Amino acid sequence: MSDTLEEIGTSQIQHGPDNNRIYLMKLDPADLPGIIDQLDTLALEKGYTKIFAKVPGPCASEFVRHGYCREGMIPHFYNGETTATFLGKFIDPAREISPQRDEIEKIIILAQSKHASPAKPLPDGYALRPAVEADAEELAEVYKQVFASYPFPIHDPDYLIETMRSHVCYFVAEKDGKIAAASSGEMDKENRNAEMTDFATLPEHLGNGLAVHLLQFMEPEMKKLGIATLYTIARAISPGMNITFAKCGYIFGGTLINNTQISGSIESMNLWHKTAG
Numbered sequence: 001m002s003d004t005l006e007e008i009g010t011s012q013i014q015h016g017p018d019n020n021r022i023y024l025m026k027l028d029p030a031d032l033p034g035i036i037d038q039l040d041t042l043a044l045e046k047g048y049t050k051i052f053a054k055v056p057g058p059c060a061s062e063f064v065r066h067g068y069c070r071e072g073m074i075p076h077f078y079n080g081e082t083t084a085t086f087l088g089k090f091i092d093p094a095r096e097i098s099p100q101r102d103e104i105e106k107i108i109i110l111a112q113s114k115h116a117s118p119a120k121p122l123p124d125g126y127a128l129r130p131a132v133e134a135d136a137e138e139l140a141e142v143y144k145q146v147f148a149s150y151p152f153p154i155h156d157p158d159y160l161i162e163t164m165r166s167h168v169c170y171f172v173a174e175k176d177g178k179i180a181a182a183s184s185g186e187m188d189k190e191n192r193n194a195e196m197t198d199f200a201t202l203p204e205h206l207g208n209g210l211a212v213h214l215l216q217f218m219e220p221e222m223k224k225l226g227i228a229t230l231y232t233i234a235r236a237i238s239p240g241m242n243i244t245f246a247k248c249g250y251i252f253g254g255t256l257i258n259n260t261q262i263s264g265s266i267e268s269m270n271l272w273h274k275t276a277g
Helices: 034-046 057-064 101-113 133-146 157-166 210-224 239-247
Strands: 004-008 011-016 021-026 050-056 069-078 082-090 126-130 168-175 178-188 193-201 229-235 251-262 265-275
Touching: 004 034, 011 034, 021 034, 034 050, 050 057, 050 251, 057 069, 057 082, 069 193, 069 229, 069 265, 082 251, 101 239, 101 251, 101 265, 126 210, 133 157, 133 168, 133 178, 133 193, 157 168, 168 210, 178 210, 193 210, 193 239, 210 239, 229 239, 229 251, 239 265
Parallel strands: 021 050, 193 229
Antiparallel strands: 004 011, 011 021, 050 082, 069 082, 069 251, 126 168, 168 178, 178 193, 229 265, 251 265
C-alpha cells in the first residue's frame, strides 16, 4: 500500500504503514506552531514510530523545542538560497537505535575518499537518453525486477506517466534497444531543487558504472530546467550509491536513521547534495 498524501493547513505531508512514519514534505511556516501538535496527534492515532520533517532552516528550532533532533541539512535548498533542515522525532525509542551505525560510518568515509574522482568511460554499446511516456511499461518492469517494494509506486506504468507529465524526468541507459538502467530527477520547480533518485540497474548490467553515467547525464538536464540544487536520499548501507554521488562531487549532508522502507525493511538513508552546474 502506498503512503497517503494530504495537507495539514497548507503544508504537505505523506504518511502510511509501509514506512511507519509521517513525512512533512513541505512546510508552510504559517502553519507553525500548531502543525507540530497535529503531527503528534496523527502519529499516535496511526501508531507510527517516527515523524520525519524537511523544513526551512529558520523553522527548525521550533521543532527541536518539541522533541525533534536534527538529522541532516542541505544548503541553498529553497530557491538556491535557504537551507533545508531534516529532522526526526522518534515516537518509539527503539526506532532511533541503529545497529548498523559503524557500517554506515565506514561507507560514508569510503564514499568521501572517492570525492570527484574520474568515472570510467561508458562501455561500448550503451546509450543514455531521457525516458518518454512510451517507455513506461518497460521502465516499470525494470523497477519491479530491482525493487521488491518501494516508497512510491514506480512499479505502475500509469504512475510513471502521471509523474512524467507533472514534475519528474526519468532517464535510461539502453543496450541493444532495451533498458539496462534507469533513474529520475524529481523536481520541486517552485523551490528550484531536484532529488536525483530511483536509480535501478538490471543485474546483468551491474559493474558498468551506469548509475554514475546516468547521474552525470541528468545534471545538465536539470540545470536547463532551472534547478539550482541537486540532492539525493541514498540507502545508507549501499556502498555503490553513496560512492556514485561522492564520485560526482556531491557532499555528505547527514544520516536519516531508520527512515525509509525499501525492499521490505526500514533502512537508514544518507543525504548528499550539490549545486547544479
